[in-house]
Amino acid sequence: MSDTSMRPEAEQHHADLERLVEPSRQSPLQRTVTTVVRSREMSILLVLVAVVAAATIKTPSFLFSENSWRDLLLTPAILLLLATGQAVVIITRNVDLSVGSVLGLTAYLTGRLFVDMPGLPVIAVIVAGVLVGTALGLVNGVLVAFGKVPALVITLGTLYVYRGVVLTWAGSNRINADDMPAGFLRLGTRSILSIPVLTLIALLVLAVVGYYLYTARGGREMYAIGSDPDAAVLYGLNVRRRLLSAFALSGAVAGLAGVVYAARYGTVSSSAGTGMELQAVAAVVIGGVAIFGGSGTVWGAAIGAMLLVTINRALPILGIPDFWQRAVVGALIIGAIVLDRVLSARQARKLIEAREQS
């Protein structure tokens, strides 16, 4: 290839390919900017911003009234938590369908603890919710890691078992707001720096998990396991331990989501969280995590969760009746998967091109 004869766009193309082969030629700052701008997460974030912008232009109070600003941030908190845990599990090439039932169980547990043991400190109840969630997640993890059976089947089973336990336990009982202490319910209404406390909790969890996946050895091993489980075993990774932690984490986060649910809505019935598992998987898929593991980030999953919840609030404002919301969400999911396919095909083609040129 002679560089002198190149037209500008060809030159640009050539530079693109070089960057692909040797990213280290760029300065760290340049590299970070390129990575962020070109990331899959960015495209979904742009969609989110576009939805919010469109709704705000139509009805300024969508964003600029105190209540709806709070709702905009508060409502996604629960799905954001579930999506974070789900993303970790899916990155290891597994799936956790039991999260909706775990959420229901810990939400009811939260209410029940306040009713049966008045005077229990709020923090103890939160810890109890997380611990029970972790235990339920560990059950999944042990069955998947040691039973060597597919997670889809196991967690479909525990979806029924955990939900059955809540249904039996709660019956037709319902925990109401006046059963729970005001201090706990304030968690659902208070804001710090105009960001709701519950959302802050969810974001904190997201940040910790995201940092762990990005930098920690355990997190990197989860990606390795997800992209090729057999290779991970051959390489000597402790696959069982990582799977156990992934499921325990998903359970713990779903447990926390249950507590958040109780604080947010103030009423808990035995059907709390029914069907949330598919929403969580949908959020993860929209956020660019490959359903067969090994790629994607929790950041993407979190933005996916925000988008799913926000679009439901924005559509009526944009003149699309509520009834069609789910159809739009479905179209969005399919659009996201198709986009992923197109992007990965293009990336693969570029890499091949770059290899042939160098």
Next chain:
Amino acid sequence: MTRTYPEHSRALWQRLLMTRESAVIALLLLVVVYALVNVPFFDGPLTLTFLLLDVAPILLIALPMTLIIVTGEIDLSVASVVGLSSVLVGVLHEQGMSVPLAAVVALLAGAVCGAFNGFLVAYVGLPSLAVTIGTLALFRGLAVGLLGTKAVTDFTEKWTTLAKDNIGESSIPLIVLPILVLIVAFALLLQFSSFGRGVYDIGLNSEAAHFTGVNVERTKLVLFVLSGIISAFAGVFYTLRFGSARGDNATGLELQVIAAVLLGGVSIFGGRGKIVGVIAGVLLIGVISSALRLQGVTVNVINIIIGLLLIASVISTSLLTGIASATARWNRRATSPQPAPAVGAGTQGR
């Protein structure tokens, strides 16, 4: 990884008795006998009628679902197709279309839904788990969008009674007839046709199936279209049986269907499973539910039992395989030091 097929060293009757399918059938018979003896009114005529009417939609959808799971794919959108077909029947009937004609339109819509899934999975090559989670929302959204929170209930009585009626004086509902025809058709298709061999081949190794001349894409497309049509048929039945077309009809049915199929011995990894096992799986869940309900046990416990059965069924398979391969290893080790291994010992482990 070396695979072991210990069953090949056993007699035919032993092999037949030791399959997953016969285990499920045995369990089913056990539960039926137990219920007949111990559960009051279980032997009453109404029990059978309601049991069959209740499991009919699951039984119907489980048939194409079995084939889809045997190819290693999955269809989570089936319950939403049921809902959409229910709404279509309702809306069209409300506008003066006769029930049979509306039903035909609903079946066509089901075929289109299935073709959409099948196209994305087979020809675009997207993972079916993700695609059908998307269409689960999409089809349900169309159903709810078309009818809102309304319900259409004024169906011609002739058709609603037809859906509930029994065959002559027996206590077996009429819906059993088409179900029987479909069971035979699907069993023939899966187990006695070259198309069916292709279905297993795809599940075992999709690439190898392609090279042996199986049209992988077309097979998958056909299966998803079948799944759409049968789900739509289940939707028509569901609507007429309850005399009510609603957008949220049969929500969550997909997980019940998949649970029943897996319980019936179909491997989620594909390549293994039989129609007879699936039917036993569906009936097992139906019998347990109806027996418990007759004993006054709340529906909630049924959830726990279904879940535990599902987990137990896969764990036991995995345990048995583990034990079998451990035994095979043990046998190999025991025979290997001998200079001339006994006849048959060499093939045993492979």
